[in-house]
Amino acid sequence: MRGRIARAAGKVRREPDEITLVGVSKTFPAGAIREAYAAGLRHFGENRIQEWESKRAELADVQAKLHFIGHLQSNKSRRAAHLFDRVDSVDRVGLARKLHSAASDEEKRLSVLIEVRLGDEPTKSGAHESDLLPLAEEIIRLPCLHLLGLMTVPPYFDDPEQARPHFRRLRELREGLSLKLGSPLPVLSMGMSHDFEVAVEEGATEIRVGTGIFGRRDSQQ
Numbered sequence: 001m002r003g004r005i006a007r008a009a010g011k012v013r014r015e016p017d018e019i020t021l022v023g024v025s026k027t028f029p030a031g032a033i034r035e036a037y038a039a040g041l042r043h044f045g046e047n048r049i050q051e052w053e054s055k056r057a058e059l060a061d062v063q064a065k066l067h068f069i070g071h072l073q074s075n076k077s078r079r080a081a082h083l084f085d086r087v088d089s090v091d092r093v094g095l096a097r098k099l100h101s102a103a104s105d106e107e108k109r110l111s112v113l114i115e116v117r118l119g120d121e122p123t124k125s126g127a128h129e130s131d132l133l134p135l136a137e138e139i140i141r142l143p144c145l146h147l148l149g150l151m152t153v154p155p156y157f158d159d160p161e162q163a164r165p166h167f168r169r170l171r172e173l174r175e176g177l178s179l180k181l182g183s184p185l186p187v188l189s190m191g192m193s194h195d196f197e198v199a200v201e202e203g204a205t206e207i208r209v210g211t212g213i214f215g216r217r218d219s220q221q
Protein backbone atom coordinates (compact mmCIF):
# COMPACT_ATOMS: atom_id res chain seq x y z
CA MET A 1 0.00 0.00 0.00
CA ARG A 2 2.80 2.42 0.88
CA GLY A 3 4.51 1.67 -2.43
CA ARG A 4 1.34 2.46 -4.33
CA ILE A 5 0.88 5.71 -2.38
CA ALA A 6 4.47 6.71 -3.15
CA ARG A 7 4.00 6.01 -6.87
CA ALA A 8 0.77 8.01 -7.05
CA ALA A 9 2.37 10.89 -5.14
CA GLY A 10 5.46 10.81 -7.36
CA LYS A 11 3.30 11.19 -10.48
CA VAL A 12 2.23 14.65 -9.30
CA ARG A 13 5.49 15.52 -7.53
CA ARG A 14 4.11 15.18 -4.03
CA GLU A 15 5.96 13.65 -1.09
CA PRO A 16 4.45 10.34 0.11
CA ASP A 17 4.65 11.46 3.72
CA GLU A 18 2.12 14.22 2.97
CA ILE A 19 -0.45 11.43 2.82
CA THR A 20 -1.79 9.78 5.96
CA LEU A 21 -3.00 6.22 5.58
CA VAL A 22 -6.10 5.48 7.65
CA GLY A 23 -6.77 1.75 7.91
CA VAL A 24 -10.51 1.13 7.89
CA SER A 25 -10.84 -1.78 10.28
CA LYS A 26 -14.65 -2.01 10.46
CA THR A 27 -15.93 -5.60 10.68
CA PHE A 28 -12.39 -6.90 11.42
CA PRO A 29 -11.44 -8.12 14.90
CA ALA A 30 -9.09 -6.43 17.34
CA GLY A 31 -6.35 -8.89 16.33
CA ALA A 32 -6.30 -7.51 12.80
CA ILE A 33 -5.83 -3.99 14.17
CA ARG A 34 -3.01 -5.19 16.38
CA GLU A 35 -1.28 -6.80 13.38
CA ALA A 36 -1.61 -3.66 11.26
CA TYR A 37 -0.35 -1.58 14.18
CA ALA A 38 2.70 -3.84 14.49
CA ALA A 39 3.32 -3.22 10.77
CA GLY A 40 3.39 0.54 11.43
CA LEU A 41 -0.18 1.71 10.86
CA ARG A 42 -1.12 4.49 13.30
CA HIS A 43 -4.56 5.65 12.14
CA PHE A 44 -7.69 3.53 12.10
CA GLY A 45 -11.23 4.24 10.96
CA GLU A 46 -14.37 2.67 12.40
CA ASN A 47 -17.98 3.31 11.47
CA ARG A 48 -19.92 1.85 14.40
CA ILE A 49 -19.69 3.09 17.96
CA GLN A 50 -20.63 -0.21 19.56
CA GLU A 51 -18.25 -2.25 17.45
CA TRP A 52 -15.32 -0.05 18.45
CA GLU A 53 -16.39 -0.10 22.12
CA SER A 54 -16.06 -3.88 22.15
CA LYS A 55 -12.76 -3.98 20.25
CA ARG A 56 -10.95 -1.24 22.15
CA ALA A 57 -11.09 -3.20 25.38
CA GLU A 58 -8.54 -5.59 23.86
CA LEU A 59 -6.38 -2.79 22.47
CA ALA A 60 -5.62 -0.66 25.53
CA ASP A 61 -1.88 -0.77 24.76
CA VAL A 62 -2.26 0.28 21.12
CA GLN A 63 -1.42 3.98 20.76
CA ALA A 64 -3.24 4.78 17.54
CA LYS A 65 -5.51 7.61 16.40
CA LEU A 66 -9.10 6.55 15.99
CA HIS A 67 -11.32 8.17 13.38
CA PHE A 68 -15.08 7.84 13.38
CA ILE A 69 -16.00 7.68 9.70
CA GLY A 70 -19.62 6.48 9.68
CA HIS A 71 -22.99 8.14 9.80
CA LEU A 72 -23.37 9.45 13.34
CA GLN A 73 -26.76 9.61 15.01
CA SER A 74 -27.02 12.60 17.32
CA ASN A 75 -27.91 10.43 20.31
CA LYS A 76 -24.52 8.71 19.99
CA SER A 77 -22.49 11.91 19.83
CA ARG A 78 -21.50 11.71 23.49
CA ARG A 79 -19.99 8.24 23.08
CA ALA A 80 -18.32 9.27 19.83
CA ALA A 81 -16.71 12.32 21.44
CA HIS A 82 -15.45 10.13 24.26
CA LEU A 83 -14.15 7.19 22.21
CA PHE A 84 -12.63 8.81 19.13
CA ASP A 85 -9.76 11.18 18.45
CA ARG A 86 -11.56 12.63 15.47
CA VAL A 87 -15.02 12.57 13.93
CA ASP A 88 -14.60 12.69 10.15
CA SER A 89 -18.31 12.69 9.29
CA VAL A 90 -19.89 15.83 10.75
CA ASP A 91 -22.64 16.78 8.30
CA ARG A 92 -25.16 18.93 10.16
CA VAL A 93 -25.32 21.76 12.66
CA GLY A 94 -27.32 19.80 15.24
CA LEU A 95 -24.68 17.09 15.34
CA ALA A 96 -21.86 19.63 15.62
CA ARG A 97 -23.57 21.25 18.63
CA LYS A 98 -24.08 17.89 20.36
CA LEU A 99 -20.45 16.89 19.79
CA HIS A 100 -19.37 20.26 21.10
CA SER A 101 -21.34 19.93 24.28
CA ALA A 102 -19.97 16.41 24.84
CA ALA A 103 -16.38 17.52 24.20
CA SER A 104 -16.87 20.50 26.48
CA ASP A 105 -18.10 18.25 29.32
CA GLU A 106 -14.99 16.10 28.88
CA GLU A 107 -12.81 19.20 28.81
CA LYS A 108 -11.36 18.16 25.49
CA ARG A 109 -11.11 19.75 22.09
CA LEU A 110 -12.42 17.32 19.52
CA SER A 111 -11.02 17.42 15.98
CA VAL A 112 -13.59 17.10 13.22
CA LEU A 113 -13.96 17.02 9.45
CA ILE A 114 -17.06 18.00 7.55
CA GLU A 115 -18.33 15.23 5.32
CA VAL A 116 -19.49 16.65 2.01
CA ARG A 117 -21.95 14.86 -0.25
CA LEU A 118 -20.92 15.27 -3.88
CA GLY A 119 -23.22 14.09 -6.63
CA ASP A 120 -26.94 13.69 -6.09
CA GLU A 121 -27.43 10.54 -4.11
CA PRO A 122 -30.23 11.44 -1.69
CA THR A 123 -29.67 8.53 0.72
CA LYS A 124 -26.01 9.13 1.45
CA SER A 125 -24.82 11.09 4.44
CA GLY A 126 -22.81 14.25 4.08
CA ALA A 127 -23.60 17.95 3.93
CA HIS A 128 -24.79 19.35 0.63
CA GLU A 129 -22.39 21.84 -0.96
CA SER A 130 -24.83 24.68 -0.36
CA ASP A 131 -24.90 23.96 3.39
CA LEU A 132 -21.13 23.77 3.72
CA LEU A 133 -20.33 27.40 4.53
CA PRO A 134 -22.98 27.89 7.25
CA LEU A 135 -22.02 24.56 8.83
CA ALA A 136 -18.31 25.43 8.83
CA GLU A 137 -19.06 28.89 10.27
CA GLU A 138 -21.01 27.29 13.08
CA ILE A 139 -18.26 24.78 13.86
CA ILE A 140 -15.49 27.37 14.06
CA ARG A 141 -17.60 29.32 16.58
CA LEU A 142 -17.59 26.26 18.89
CA PRO A 143 -14.41 26.37 21.00
CA CYS A 144 -14.30 22.66 21.86
CA LEU A 145 -14.41 21.59 18.21
CA HIS A 146 -11.43 21.93 15.90
CA LEU A 147 -12.33 21.96 12.22
CA LEU A 148 -9.45 20.44 10.24
CA GLY A 149 -10.88 19.92 6.78
CA LEU A 150 -13.24 18.01 4.53
CA MET A 151 -14.06 14.39 3.80
CA THR A 152 -16.07 12.78 1.03
CA VAL A 153 -17.18 9.39 -0.25
CA PRO A 154 -17.89 9.87 -3.98
CA PRO A 155 -20.41 7.69 -5.82
CA TYR A 156 -18.96 4.30 -6.75
CA PHE A 157 -17.57 4.00 -10.27
CA ASP A 158 -16.00 0.85 -11.75
CA ASP A 159 -13.47 3.12 -13.41
CA PRO A 160 -11.77 5.21 -10.68
CA GLU A 161 -10.95 7.91 -13.26
CA GLN A 162 -14.62 8.84 -13.12
CA ALA A 163 -14.24 9.80 -9.47
CA ARG A 164 -11.57 12.37 -10.37
CA PRO A 165 -13.95 15.34 -10.88
CA HIS A 166 -15.40 14.65 -7.41
CA PHE A 167 -11.98 14.65 -5.77
CA ARG A 168 -11.07 17.82 -7.65
CA ARG A 169 -14.33 19.42 -6.54
CA LEU A 170 -13.64 18.63 -2.87
CA ARG A 171 -10.22 20.24 -3.15
CA GLU A 172 -11.75 23.37 -4.71
CA LEU A 173 -14.38 23.49 -1.98
CA ARG A 174 -11.68 23.23 0.67
CA GLU A 175 -9.68 26.05 -0.92
CA GLY A 176 -12.72 28.31 -1.23
CA LEU A 177 -13.90 27.57 2.29
CA SER A 178 -10.49 28.16 3.79
CA LEU A 179 -10.36 31.61 2.16
CA LYS A 180 -13.87 32.52 3.32
CA LEU A 181 -13.22 31.39 6.88
CA GLY A 182 -9.74 32.87 6.94
CA SER A 183 -8.50 29.69 8.54
CA PRO A 184 -6.37 26.87 7.18
CA LEU A 185 -8.12 23.56 6.51
CA PRO A 186 -5.18 21.22 6.14
CA VAL A 187 -7.02 17.89 5.80
CA LEU A 188 -8.59 16.50 2.65
CA SER A 189 -9.78 12.96 3.39
CA MET A 190 -10.69 11.25 0.12
CA GLY A 191 -9.95 8.03 -1.70
CA MET A 192 -10.64 4.41 -0.73
CA SER A 193 -9.18 1.06 -1.80
CA HIS A 194 -10.27 1.22 -5.43
CA ASP A 195 -9.70 4.90 -6.15
CA PHE A 196 -7.09 6.29 -3.74
CA GLU A 197 -4.41 6.75 -6.41
CA VAL A 198 -6.65 9.20 -8.27
CA ALA A 199 -7.46 10.93 -4.97
CA VAL A 200 -3.75 11.31 -4.15
CA GLU A 201 -3.17 12.84 -7.59
CA GLU A 202 -5.95 15.32 -6.82
CA GLY A 203 -4.49 16.36 -3.48
CA ALA A 204 -5.78 13.95 -0.81
CA THR A 205 -3.88 14.36 2.46
CA GLU A 206 -5.58 11.29 3.93
CA ILE A 207 -6.88 8.14 2.34
CA ARG A 208 -9.19 5.63 4.01
CA VAL A 209 -8.33 2.08 3.02
CA GLY A 210 -10.21 -0.98 4.27
CA THR A 211 -10.24 -3.84 1.76
CA GLY A 212 -6.77 -2.96 0.45
CA ILE A 213 -5.24 -3.57 3.89
CA PHE A 214 -7.50 -6.03 5.68
CA GLY A 215 -9.03 -7.92 2.76
CA ARG A 216 -12.66 -8.31 1.82
CA ARG A 217 -15.31 -7.78 4.45
CA ASP A 218 -17.90 -10.47 5.10
CA SER A 219 -20.65 -8.17 3.88
CA GLN A 220 -18.89 -7.98 0.49
CA GLN A 221 -18.48 -11.72 0.02
Ligand SMILES: *Cc1c(COP(=O)(O)O)cnc(C)c1O
Binds near residue numbers: 026069070210211212
Ligand atom coordinates in the same frame (compact mmCIF):
# COMPACT_ATOMS: atom_id res chain seq x y z
C1 LIG B 1 -15.69 1.29 4.51
C2 LIG B 1 -15.23 2.68 4.28
C3 LIG B 1 -13.99 2.95 3.68
C4 LIG B 1 -13.04 1.87 3.17
O1 LIG B 1 -13.56 1.25 2.04
P1 LIG B 1 -12.66 0.21 1.19
O2 LIG B 1 -13.31 0.22 -0.14
O3 LIG B 1 -12.77 -1.10 1.88
O4 LIG B 1 -11.28 0.73 1.16
C5 LIG B 1 -13.60 4.28 3.55
N1 LIG B 1 -14.39 5.28 3.96
C6 LIG B 1 -15.58 5.07 4.53
C7 LIG B 1 -16.39 6.25 4.96
C8 LIG B 1 -16.05 3.78 4.71
O5 LIG B 1 -17.25 3.57 5.27
